[in-house]
Amino acid sequence: MKHQITLGVGPVSFRIGSDWHGPIAALDALYHDYPRPGFADYSVRLEAISPWRRWIRPSIRVRGDYWLPDASPLPRAQGLLAAEMGMNLQVALGHRRHLLIHAAVVARGDRAILMSGVSGAGKSTLALMLSQRGWRFLGDEFAMIDPETGWVHPFPRPVSLKNESLELIPDEYRVGPLLAGTPKGDVRHVAPPTAAIAAMDEPARPALLVFPRFGFPSALGGLAASETFVRLTQASTNYVAMGEAGFRTLVRLRGRIPAVALDYPDGATGVAAVEALWDAL
Amino acid sequence: MAAPRYRAAEAALLIVEPLDVFTAVFHRPSGVTHLLNEPAPQILEALGNEPLEMEALLAWLAERYDLGDADGSGTALLCARLDELEAAGLVERT
Numbered sequence: 001m002k003h004q005i006t007l008g009v010g011p012v013s014f015r016i017g018s019d020w021h022g023p024i025a026a027l028d029a030l031y032h033d034y035p036r037p038g039f040a041d042y043s044v045r046l047e048a049i050s051p052w053r054r055w056i057r058p059s060i061r062v063r064g065d066y067w068l069p070d071a072s073p074l075p076r077a078q079g080l081l082a083a084e085m086g087m088n089l090q091v092a093l094g095h096r097r098h099l100l101i102h103a104a105v106v107a108r109g110d111r112a113i114l115m116s117g118v119s120g121a122g123k124s125t126l127a128l129m130l131s132q133r134g135w136r137f138l139g140d141e142f143a144m145i146d147p148e149t150g151w152v153h154p155f156p157r158p159v160s161l162k163n164e165s166l167e168l169i170p171d172e173y174r175v176g177p178l179l180a181g182t183p184k185g186d187v188r189h190v191a192p193p194t195a196a197i198a199a200m201d202e203p204a205r206p207a208l209l210v211f212p213r214f215g216f217p218s219a220l221g222g223l224a225a226s227e228t229f230v231r232l233t234q235a236s237t238n239y240v241a242m243g244e245a246g247f248r249t250l251v252r253l254r255g256r257i258p259a260v261a262l263d264y265p266d267g268a269t270g271v272a273a274v275e276a277l278w279d280a281l
Numbered sequence: 282m283a284a285p286r287y288r289a290a291e292a293a294l295l296i297v298e299p300l301d302v303f304t305a306v307f308h309r310p311s312g313v314t315h316l317l318n319e320p321a322p323q324i325l326e327a328l329g330n331e332p333l334e335m336e337a338l339l340a341w342l343a344e345r346y347d348l349g350d351a352d353g354s355g356t357a358l359l360c361a362r363l364d365e366l367e368a369a370g371l372v373e374r375t
Contacts, residue, residue: 226303226316233314240312244296247307247314251298 001045008035010155010200011098011144012091015040016083019048020058023079030080030158030176030189033197042066042094044086049073062086066093078179081187084160091142091155092237098144098153099242099249102235105138105152105204106130112152112204113278114143115212116235122214122270124159125168128190129271132170137196138204142237147245150252151203156196158189168267208277209259212270216263220273228259284335285374287363289328295371297322311370320346321362325371332375335359 001017003024018024023046044064048054058076064086074082092100103116104127115123124140131137138154145152158176161169163185169175176189191197211223211231223231232250233239239246260277264270289295296307304322306315317325320342327333327341339359366372 225300226305229300229303229305230316243312244307244309247296247298247305251305254300 001047005031006037006040007031008037008200009087009157010139011153012042012095012155013037013040014042014044014087014090016044016046016086018046018079018083019054020046020060020076020079022076023060023083026080026176027083030174030191032174033191033194034200042087042090044083044090046079046082046086062089064090066090072183074182078182080176080189081160081179081182081184084158084189087157088141095144095238096241098146099239099246099253100237101143101145101232102141102237103143104140105143105154106135107138107204108135108278110202110204111207112138113208113210113274114152114206115210115274116143116231117212120214121212122264122267123212124161125165125214125267126212126270126274128159128161128168128170129267130274131193131196133271133275136199136204137192143206145206145249145253146203147242147249149203150249150256151205153203154196154200156192156200158191160184160187160189162187206253206257208281209253209257210274210277211259211261212274213261213263214267214270215265217265218269218273219261219263220277221261223259223261225254228254286332286334287328287338287367287372288332288375289325290371290373292329295325297325306371308370313369315369315371320358321366324359324362324366328372335363 003021004017005024005027006015042065047061049059049061053059059073060082061073062082103114104123105112105114106127117123127140139156140159142155143152144155166188169190174191179187294309298305302318304317
């Protein structure tokens with residue numbers, strides 16, 4: 001395509017092509033510290049929905065190796081969001097080298113906490129806040145579990161913060177443009193700390209599994225083995241596609257680490273609870 | 282007509298992982314994960330050794346587990362579970 005960039009994020013590389021320069025420039029700035037590999041595992045294309053819509057009310061359609069036919073186009077001003085969605089989609093639908101768990105991951109040394117939850121559970125915010133407190137940020141979207149070793153590989157993409165979470169963005173972090181009025185509300189992307197990006201090839205051993213839920217009175221509960229197993233299958237985007245390797249990886253993960261359900265009313269309380277759980281391991 | 286005999290899918294085709302009251306079973310030919318609770322895992326265990334008729338299966342299970350009272354509800358329950366396991370491909374008739 002006319003404009004393009006390649007980006008390496010952990011074990012995955014992307015080529016993003018675009019009909020416009022703007023989204024590529026935004027990616028280049030936000031992904032300033034990420035490698036620019038010479039090849040790509042996945043392609044994302046930001047296309048005009050028709051030739052004249054490159055200029056008149058420009059509107060972006062996200063295409064790639066994998067795409068959803070009924071995804072709504074986005075205005076050109078939201079090109080960065082379109083690219084991020086496209087990259088997510090490639091991994092969610094195409095990735096087979098790791099078992100993917102929808103989870104944020106942070107680590108101390110080579111031991112990691114997986115925080116799995118639906119959108120709005122607060123896992124991105126928790127991961128970002130923990131990254132300010134000495135935790136290594138491995139990702140806020142997918143925990144990539146190696147079927148051979150059971151270790152989690154970093155996939156430290158920028159964090160997408162929305163609406164009231166925007167005020168939590170630390171001053172020293174690299175940010176993308178404020179994208180107002182997106183389908184998800186006001187959105188801003190925040191690049192992880194440089195040290196987390198530099199360590200993107202260093203996997204960690206899962207040590208704790210937390211299912212956080214934001215906006216509830218503080219509560220902590222253990223989970224039955226079967227409930228943890230079912231929650232993990234539901235949180236995995238490629239469990240079925242991974243077949244037997246997915247089953248074995250999930251069973252091993254469940255069997256080796258404690259799992260807790262954590263309700264918390266606000267970020268600071270959530271962070272304190274996660275760190276208390278860690279200290280009690 | 283002889284009563285049907287049941288047998289479990291070959292052990293090599295199943296990966297059985299006891300969790301708690303549930304047992305996860307991965308069925309290799311279909312790639313489907315099943316979550317079974319009592320007495321389904323026990324039925325698979327019984328039928329994994331040798332094909333059994335319903336009566337023999339009931340006796341095998343009754344020796345080891347509490348299947349309810351003697352009014353025949355055990356047989357009805359067993360029939361229902363066997364039908365489900367058969368539909369899932371985990372048990373077949375010989």
